[in-house]
Amino acid sequence: MLERYIIFTGRPNAGKSTTIRALTGVKVPIGKKPGTTKKINKYQISKDLYLVDMPGYGRKLGAHRNSEDRTKDKILKFIEKEADNIVVAIHVFNINTFIETERRLARKVFISIDIELVQYIAENVGEVPFVAANKIDKGKEQDIMENMDAFLYGVTDGDPEAAVDYVFPISAKKKVGIGQLKSRLVQKLGEKGYTNPFRDVRNRKMNYRD
Ligand SMILES: Nc1nc2c(ncn2[C@@H]2O[C@H](COP(=O)(O)OP(=O)(O)OP(=O)(O)O)[C@@H](O)[C@H]2O)c(=O)[nH]1
Numbered sequence: 586m587l588e589r590y591i592i593f594t595g596r597p598n599a600g601k602s603t604t605i606r607a608l609t610g611v612k613v614p615i616g617k618k619p620g621t622t623k624k625i626n627k628y629q630i631s632k633d634l635y636l637v638d639m640p641g642y643g644r645k646l647g648a649h650r651n652s653e654d655r656t657k658d659k660i661l662k663f664i665e666k667e668a669d670n671i672v673v674a675i676h677v678f679n680i681n682t683f684i685e686t687e688r689r690l691a692r693k694v695f696i697s698i699d700i701e702l703v704q705y706i707a708e709n710v711g712e713v714p715f716v717a718a719n720k721i722d723k724g725k726e727q728d729i730m731e732n733m734d735a736f737l738y739g740v741t742d743g744d745p746e747a748a749v750d751y752v753f754p755i756s757a758k759k760k761v762g763i764g765q766l767k768s769r770l771v772q773k774l775g776e777k778g779y780t781n782p783f784r785d786v787r788n789r790k791m792n793y794r795d
C-alpha cells in the first residue's frame with residue numbers, strides 16, 4: 586500500500602512536534618531542548634495517510650556537525666524522493682528569533698535556512714507549504730512584527746501580500762491561531778480526497794516507525 590504524508594519541517598526547537606499535537610491531538614514527543622525529535626517519525630492516521638514529524642533542520646548548540654549534516658541530508662532526500670506522496674507540507678518557524686538566528690548561524694551573511702527549506706519544498710512538491718509562524722505568545726509585539734516582515738519579504742521575494750494565504754501566526758503551546766491553520770489544512774486534505782483525516786486520532790497513543 587502506497588504511503589502518503591503530511592510533513593512538518595523546521596529548525597530544531599521551532600515547535601514542530603508541539604504544532605502536530607495542537608493540530609491533531611497526536612501525542613508526539615516534545616521537549617525543552619533542541620534535538621528532541623531525532624528521526625523522521627511517521628504516525629499512521631488512516632489507511633494510507635501518515636503524519637511525519639521531522640527532526641530539526643539546522644544547527645543546534647553542542648551538536649556534532651556530522652550528525653547534523655546527515656540529518657539535513659535525510660530530510661532533503663525524503664522530500665525529494667517522496668515528493669509525489671507528500672499531500673501537504675507544514676513548515677514551522679520561530680517568529681521570535683527568525684532574524685537573529687538567521688544572522689547568527691550564517692555568520693553574518695544573511696542566508697535564510699527557513700526560506701531555503703520552504704523553497705526547496707515548493708520546488709520538489711510543486712506546492713508552497715503552509716507556514717506556521719510559531720510562538721507568537723512569546724516576546725515583544727514589535728519584534729514579532731519585524732520578524733514576520735523579514736520572513737514574508739524573504740519568502741515572497743519582496744511581495745508580502747502573496748503570502749497571506751499560506752502563512753499562519755500561531756502559538757502551538759497556547760493554542761492560538763490553530764483553528765485557522767487547521768481548517769485550511771483540513772480543506773486542502775479534503776481537496777485531495779482525505780475527508781475528516783484527524784477524526785480518530787485524538788489522544789490515541791501511536792507508535793512511530795522510521
Ligand atoms: N512559548 C512557546 N513555546 C513553545 C511553542 N511551541 C513550542 N514551544 C516550546 O518549544 C520547545 C520545543 O518544542 P518542540 O515541539 O519539541 O519543538 P520541535 O521543533 O519539535 O523540536 P525538535 O524535535 O528538537 O527539532 C518546547 O519547550 C515547547 O514547549 C509556543 O507556541 N510558544
Ligand SMILES: [Mg+2]
Pocket residue numbers: 601602603614615621622638639640
Ligand atoms: Mg520535535
